[in-house]
Amino acid sequence: MKKIIKNFDDFKIINYYVGYVIIGTASLMLIPILTSLIFKEWSVVLDFIISINIALTLGIFLMFTGKSKVDKVKVQWKHGLIIASSSWLILTLICAVPYELSGKTGSFLNACFDVMSGFTTTGLVLTQDLDHLSLGLNMWRHIITFVGGQGMVVLALSFMVNHTLGAYKMYVGEGKDVELVPNVKNTARLIWKISIVYLIVGTIMLWINGMFIGLQPVSAFFHGLFIFMSAWSTGGFAPMSQNILYYHSLSYELLTMIFFVIGSLNFALHYAVWQGSKKEIFKNIETQSFFITALVISFFTALKLTNSGVYSNGISVFRKGVYNVLSAHTTTGFGNLYARQFATEWGDFSVVMLIIAMLIGGSACSTAGGFKGLRVGIVFKSIIAEVKKLLNSDRKIKVFKFHHIKDIVLEDAMVKSAYLIVTCYIILFFIGTAIGTYYGYPVLSSAFEAASVTGNVGLSIGVTTPSMPTVLKVYYIIAMYLGRLEFISVFALIGVTFGGIKRLWLKLLKQ
Amino acid sequence: MVKTFKTIILICILVFSVSITAMALDYNNFNNLIENSKKIDNNKITLKGEAIGEAMNRGEYSWVNISDGSTAMGIWIETEQARSIKNFGKYSYKGDIVEVSGTFNRACALHGGDMDIHASSIKIINTGGIITIPISNSKKNIAIVLTFITIILGFFYIRFYKSN
Amino acid sequence: MTNKNIIHGVITEIGYTLLFLFVLYIINMILAR
Numbered sequence: 150m151k152k153i154i155k156n157f158d159d160f161k162i163i164n165y166y167v168g169y170v171i172i173g174t175a176s177l178m179l180i181p182i183l184t185s186l187i188f189k190e191w192s193v194v195l196d197f198i199i200s201i202n203i204a205l206t207l208g209i210f211l212m213f214t215g216k217s218k219v220d221k222v223k224v225q226w227k228h229g230l231i232i233a234s235s236s237w238l239i240l241t242l243i244c245a246v247p248y249e250l251s252g253k254t255g256s257f258l259n260a261c262f263d264v265m266s267g268f269t270t271t272g273l274v275l276t277q278d279l280d281h282l283s284l285g286l287n288m289w290r291h292i293i294t295f296v297g298g299q300g301m302v303v304l305a306l307s308f309m310v311n312h313t314l315g316a317y318k319m320y321v322g323e324g325k326d327v328e329l330v331p332n333v334k335n336t337a338r339l340i341w342k343i344s345i346v347y348l349i350v351g352t353i354m355l356w357i358n359g360m361f362i363g364l365q366p367v368s369a370f371f372h373g374l375f376i377f378m379s380a381w382s383t384g385g386f387a388p389m390s391q392n393i394l395y396y397h398s399l400s401y402e403l404l405t406m407i408f409f410v411i412g413s414l415n416f417a418l419h420y421a422v423w424q425g426s427k428k429e430i431f432k433n434i435e436t437q438s439f440f441i442t443a444l445v446i447s448f449f450t451a452l453k454l455t456n457s458g459v460y461s462n463g464i465s466v467f468r469k470g471v472y473n474v475l476s477a478h479t480t481t482g483f484g485n486l487y488a489r490q491f492a493t494e495w496g497d498f499s500v501v502m503l504i505i506a507m508l509i510g511g512s513a514c515s516t517a518g519g520f521k522g523l524r525v526g527i528v529f530k531s532i533i534a535e536v537k538k539l540l541n542s543d544r545k546i547k548v549f550k551f552h553h554i555k556d557i558v559l560e561d562a563m564v565k566s567a568y569l570i571v572t573c574y575i576i577l578f579f580i581g582t583a584i585g586t587y588y589g590y591p592v593l594s595s596a597f598e599a600a601s602v603t604g605n606v607g608l609s610i611g612v613t614t615p616s617m618p619t620v621l622k623v624y625y626i627i628a629m630y631l632g633r634l635e636f637i638s639v640f641a642l643i644g645v646t647f648g649g650i651k652r653l654w655l656k657l658l659k660q
Numbered sequence: 661m662v663k664t665f666k667t668i669i670l671i672c673i674l675v676f677s678v679s680i681t682a683m684a685l686d687y688n689n690f691n692n693l694i695e696n697s698k699k700i701d702n703n704k705i706t707l708k709g710e711a712i713g714e715a716m717n718r719g720e721y722s723w724v725n726i727s728d729g730s731t732a733m734g735i736w737i738e739t740e741q742a743r744s745i746k747n748f749g750k751y752s753y754k755g756d757i758v759e760v761s762g763t764f765n766r767a768c769a770l771h772g773g774d775m776d777i778h779a780s781s782i783k784i785i786n787t788g789g790i791i792t793i794p795i796s797n798s799k800k801n802i803a804i805v806l807t808f809i810t811i812i813l814g815f816f817y818i819r820f821y822k823s824n
Numbered sequence: 825m826t827n828k829n830i831i832h833g834v835i836t837e838i839g840y841t842l843l844f845l846f847v848l849y850i851i852n853m854i855l856a857r
Contacts, residue, residue, distance in 0.1 A: 203806065
């Protein structure tokens with residue numbers, strides 16, 4: 150009897166915080182409501198009013214069931230992880246409601262796909278007719294990706310005044326583990342401060358540039374805001390169906406490159422640099438790793454694209470080749486090519502280069518996806534370390550170090566954890582490729598799309614369309630989710646769910 | 661008599677075949693353009709689409725993106741000609757349907773590899789305008805009811821826990 | 825983090841990113857001749 154009560158307590162604690170996260174995120178719906186009100190998109194206002202009410206009702210109800218246990222039950226790791234993973238799932242369903250009500254997505258599944266794509270800052274799109282989308286819904290899409298990049302739990306934590314005992318565990322559940330300052334709430338607030346500062350700087354720069362390239366002032370503002378939110382969160386959504394190609398502008402592309410590269414950097418790095426240690430940019434293992442891999446991949450891609458004559462001049466190779474390599478590597482997903490052009494024009498080698506770039510990904514504790522530069526760096530250093538250990542005499546004990554904000558010793562536990570997560574990503578990638586080929590897509594295209602999904606990138610080679618097989622849609626949603634939360638919190642959720650079902654089943658059998 | 665007949669038939673065949681070849685260069689489904697880009701590269705084509713977003717003035721020439729309903733294509737066109745497009749597609753607006761004749765570029769060297777069409781002439785086929793989006797009554801009612809539910813729940817929550 | 829730090833930080837990061845992009849651009853233009 151005691152055990153059953155304890156189980157309910159677990160649920161109550163989880164419910165309370167999940168409810169809190171839901172209310173926090175759903176409140177953001179006020180922004181599209183305001184936008185649509187200003188621009189007289191009345192039908193959209195109604196869509197969002199309905200959606201926000203559903204969300205708030207659910208959130209209040211969940212908090213209601215758990216309020217009595219808050220501060221009385223200790224928040225353990227299992228709670229924190231499950232709070233993160235389940236709030237993401239529930240929010241995906243809730244935030245899909247405005248899409249569904251707009252009628253621009255073929256099915257609720259497509260709407261959920263787009264929301265998960267937004268939260269995970271992937272950027273693959275199933276919504277149709279983007280060019281006629283309401284300002285309110287476009288605002289919502291881009292807010293989703295902006296918040297998803299930072300994290301909905303991070304958003305909620307930055308507002309939490311009390312009940313913060315289990316905060317770190319929820320924070321880690323969402324795929325970050327760096328503490329900028331000892332207090333998680335303040336870390337969350339710092340992450341937001343950095344993002345908001347860049348939001349202001351970036352939007353203004355894009356707004357001004359937008360007007361220079363011929364956009365009207367009001368639309369230049371919204372394009373700037375949306376593109377910034379998408380660039381910083383390394384999301385890849387854009388307000389128009391042609392993505393970045395719509396602008397036909399080198400200067401606009403350049404600005405997006407600046408912001409998506411900076412956005413792919415570790416928040417701890419931003420904090421360190423803002424505190425004054427500029428050298429961190431050079432010494433950090435992730436920037437070093439990114440610099441090397443980005444350079445090498447760009448080099449070979451540019452070489453191949455030039456030699457095979459795909460583009461006729463250097464600036465085209467830069468704007469199409471290097472741009473897309475960086476977009477892939479930072480897992481942004483901004484594109485200035487039509488998806489099918491990767492398949493029909495680039496040739497296999499360059500596509501493989503993009504796949505590798507997408508899988509490696511950006512920095513840890515950033516908005517980027519993929520294996521992450523930190524793990525790639527650790528994996529490489531550990532290989533070098535192992536080789537050196539073998540070659541050295543047994544009496545010497547060598548300690549290998551790397552620099553990530555501070556000097557860190559390359560310990561076995563750390564190396565093991567890096568290999569584990571990289572392996573999980575690789576498995577996710579291969580399953581995605583296999584499922585794609587099962588449904589008849591060519592191997593390289595399946596691999597490209599699978600890498601895009603696994604690394605939360607968002608570039609497409611043409612597989613992602615509303616007519617793609619449902620199984621593939623569902624798999625992509627799951628893969629985006631697993632990739633973004635870096636597996637652990639989702640595994641915890643699955644484990645507890647199946648454990649609970651097993652226990653329930655045994656209980657029923659016993660009676 | 662027979663000779664005249666033969667001439668007429670010959671002329672009809674000629675006219676017919678010329679118009680077929682002219683039609684073959686019409687690409688109203690832009691996906692065909694993309695899939696066959698290498699073949700069509702540097703050819704003169706005609707295509708039709710709805711002008712979307714806005715015209716981006718870059719001096720003597722402007723960019724206008726036109727959409728076939730699902731994909732959009734960039735048209736590089738003289739600013740003077742672009743001025744004839746009055747309506748652009750966005751939410752609750754349908755843009756002018758424009759027929760463009762020009763040279764297709766798979767990876768335009770002038771424009772950093774963009775796939776585009778350098779227009780020599782355009783024709784407005786249909787003018788666009790406002791589309792009224794109806795506000796469904798059921799949505800209005802559901803919205804009002806749900807708002808009440810949320811407010812009531814909110815009150816309960818605050819009062820219940822204030823008293824504790 | 826004072827305002828001055830923030831401004832310095834942002835300028836530093838944008839500056840180094842531009843440098844990085846410039847390096848890639850140079851390499852690209854050399855390769856693409």
